[in-house]
Amino acid sequence: MAGTTSAASPRKDAVRNRRLLLDTAAEMFAERGVEVSIGEIAQRAGVGKGTVFRHFPSKDDLLAAIMLGILGELSEAGNALLEAEDAGPALRRFMTTCVETFVGDRAFCETVGRPSLQHAEVREAIHRLCGVAEALTARARAQGAVRPGITGIDVVLLVSGVQHTAEPLLAAEPQAWRRYLELAIDGITADTGRELPHPPPDGLPLA
Known part of the structure; x- marks a missing residue:
């Protein structure tokens, strides 16, 4: 014993x-x-x-382990929102959670392009998150809550873009990201009747 x-x-x-x-x-x-x-x-x-x-x-192995945790939490949050009856607010909540996570963690977006992003488990976790985003977006499309043709990859790229847009302002104005998130949400929900000028990407550039 x-x-x-x-x-x-x-x-x-x-x-x-x-x-x-x-x-x-x-x-x-x-x-x-x-x-x-x-x-x-x-x-x-x-x-x-x-x-x-x-x-x-290595430090990249440590960053990869942290990224896995964050990506897993975001996927879990998105999966929980798939149970919501109203798909529009559910997608909005998912996008808000993503941007809130990104702006609160300087390392997460700085990790993009580093060797840790090449870890097979990290890449799989990113693909899972994109799958969750697509499931949420597909429900929103079916309910007419977003413009036709909007995809989960569009959503993932937009929430990342919101963080990058607001980043220079955050030290002085920590909530500035909410302005740009709202603009992004308006862009995917307001149906202007015009087709978007370029097809959606097939996936994220992880090379």
């Missing part, structure tokens, strides 16, 4: 340390962006740098 306890304890410590590192790194990356060093993360977490590298061989 004693042997079982001693064997289990290191595993529990490893799980606890991994969770501590993820939480600490996510907080620091969200506050300051991806330039935070592994040494700073280790210091705030109260562990050695070697402990960080045992769990995450």
Whole structure:
């Protein structure tokens, strides 16, 4: 019995340390962006740098793990909204949740284009999120809540664009993103009777 306890304890410590590192790194990356060093993360977490590298061989592996958590939460939020009776407000809530997440986490959008984006699990999580966005958008299209031809990829690109548009204003005006989100929502819901001048993209550029 004693042997079982001693064997289990290191595993529990490893799980606890991994969770501590993820939480600490996510907080620091969200506050300051991806330039935070592994040494700073280790210091705030109260562990050695070697402990960080045992769990995450590189900073990009650490960023990938954090991205997986955020993408998973957004997909879960979107899936829950698929149960809503009114698809228009459900899509609006999904878009709001996405932008609110992006503007509150500097590292998330800074990660785009980094090697962590090439992790197979991260790419799969992005595809899952796009699938959820398409399901929400398809329901909204069927109910006439968005313009014909609007796709889930359009929605994902728009919420990312809202964050980038508002980013220079956020330090002085943290809620400025809501203005640009509303403009984006108006753009997909107001049916002008005109066709959009370019077909929707087939997917996100993840190369």
